[in-house]
Amino acid sequence: MLKGFASEVFDSQKVFRQLLAAMANPGRIMDIGIDLESPEFIHPAAGAILLALLDFETPLWSDLENDSKEIQWLRFHTGAPYAYAKRNALFALQTDYDALESVDQFNPGTLEAPHQSTTLIVHTRGVDNNGRIRLTGPGIQTDKFLKLKGIKESFLHQRTQTLKDYPLGVDLIFVWDHYLVSIPRTTSVEIL
């Protein structure tokens, strides 16, 4: 079993602050800011976010099997229960970006409790700011451009369909290696 954070207190704090900056500034690419060795099929950024946020109160769904060493690693370090249904997940980890078609089956929350929604972490083949994806919305001064390698355009189109349901929605965090970038439910996405 790989170890988790070198320092539970300071590493989780660091990762959280990087993630918060990403969530407050959609489209801004952040480094997780720490060294972390994660199991084979999880990017360090995904591993770090989940170690920093999961505990026994946060069910996690993933396309990785419950008995995979990745999920066992997360469970060992956080105690998070495994959600077999996407709907029951507070956090979700999609490692196979090719298979990602829509956010439909994840939990968008309810009108009175839009915060009880799934936060979806998605692996990519790379992220940079030189793409055709144009982001606008809260947290973005004018607009922000993004390239999400491996993420299908059809997925982003499908996600746009859900914007009308705001404040319901699924917040997205795309990861690659040590990097993360967020597209929360308030962000409008156009593909130029």
Add this chain to the structure above:
Amino acid sequence: MYVAVKGGEAAVANSRKLVKRSRRGPLHIPKIGTDQVDHQLGLAVDRVMAEGALYDRKAAAQAILQSQGDMVEAIFLLRAFRTTLKRFGNSKPVNTGKMQVIRRVSGAFKDIPGGQILGPTYDYTHRLIEFEDEPEPPSRGIQPSREAQIDSDSTSPDQELAGLAPRFQQLPWVVDILRNQGLMPPASETLIGEAVEDLTREPLKVPASRSIRLQNLARGDEGFLLGTAYSLQRGFGLDRHPFLGELRVGYVELTYTPPELGFEISIGRVKVTECFMINRNDGSENRSPGFENGYGLVFGQNERKAMSMSLLDRSLQSAEEGVEVKYPAQDQEFVLSHSDNVESSGFVQHLKLPHYVDFQSELVFIRNYTKDSQKKRKVPVESSV
């Protein structure tokens, strides 16, 4: 030339010093220890543990000393300590039926199976201040009190034969007599094995489940519960006289199953007060006539609180039973949001903090407003015809 007021830091430091000094008092008077507080102010310790929501006599005694006997302050200290404690699991629900009682009374029946035990109570003391110091009893040769016997871990089989309730043996509840006769609905399902909601981890939502309501009331301020329950008795929510089914005070055993062991072990015992309050119910569309009960359970010996709690447990079921909610004591949001004295004491007293920015905004508003209305008044009023 005016210079902005400085010195907050020095003032705070001095104030803390003054607290320490006034807490200690004159140095020639001996200091009190936590042992003395625990044993000689035991009911204060009980209250602090109940509202502090932590059964730790030593920490509660220390909190009472540290707050100079200001109970709400001591409760606050204990709560702040409690938050930092790691939880390692949930105990099994306690079986109060197997309580080792030091006191047990019923107001509804003259004699009850297992007997009424008056035990230690202030009920029949005459409230005359005993200015004369009582002579200390000789330390040897007297029969220890029932509680002292239960309290000491070295209770011998002889003592138990000498009239003590057997340890943790089932003692029937008075309400079960009514239940067995079909005059009261059966007790709700036990919670064993079920996940227990936890008021201290999830913010309160109303309507709240009964389990959350009871947790809230058990931690609630004794004075608030008493006053609110009293309002029920005065007709603000009850239309007839309630009866005390049973009140018992004693020790219950706590058991826990450590996951690594896989079997149940006893991890100690706590003193509690349990109360069943009986109300008559004349029946409605979906209920047959009979009796209903309200339940109270608090840490330590605190009968006033347990009885108030059981009255409120009943009245807070009003909405569920289709009874019109007309009075504060029946209103879940009113009772549950205002029962916690750590919250209410903090918020009422925060008015001591400076608010001069907000007050300045109000001043500006009122000055401009009065200026404008004066201007208007100066406009000559046309004489009416």
Add this chain to the structure above:
Amino acid sequence: MSLQYNFAYLDEQSKKMIRRSILKAMAIPGFQVPFGGREMPLPYGWGTGGIQLTASLLGKEDCLKVIDQGSDDTTNAVSIKDFFKKTARIEITENTEDATIIQTRHRIPETPLTPQQIMVYQVPIPEPLQFIEPKRQENAKMHAFSEYGTMYVKLYEDIARHERIAMAFDYPVHVNGRYIMSPSPIPKFDNPKLHQSCAMHIFGAGREKRIYAVPPYTDVVSLDFEDYPFELEEWDESCAICGSDQTFLDEIITDDEGTRMFVCSDTEFCSRVRQKGKR
């Protein structure tokens, strides 16, 4: 009884829960996220919400500023700084520009904020509809369905009676065109600083157990009517110490006759302006 408290007092599990709530709050600007607020060693109503936020945000490299009524030296600000000095041993500053986290009660600094800064607000009553509809079940529905008519009716009644909107502080705002939010009891003078601010703003109500947030570059509009637009407090005087005429002024009574003078409520800003003027 000797006890080692965790860095910044809160245990890691509580921090995780608060951090998750902060992230959700940031994703739904202006929505009040209920959270399992913990008892803090400072009283409710004295900044427990802000303290829990700060404790969950703080790292070793942070530089913290705490103000109350705009001043670094007010007793409660001093007490909160002491708490973090003791439990987190981080750097404390009075200089607004140096701070990475600014915990505040009732003011936003006059010095413009930077994109790296996080504002943390202590909130007594997070619910902007509290005095219109105190029942949580009801006001939650009003937010859910954007049923804000009663709020506008209240403002309209103000205008009918006083020919103006009669709120001077804690003046409600509309966030990102969706939620009506309490900006906490800041004077309405500070409301415009929230609109399209480059910093992030996080609000914590400990007793009421809610967290909400405004991300950077987000619309924050003070409620008003076309014919009765939102207006700021104005003073005829300027600051008696630094001479500023663009700041929020406190009124100081200087003698028994009630002679008044006006000085900046933001004491750090005031002394910096005065230093500059001297040079």
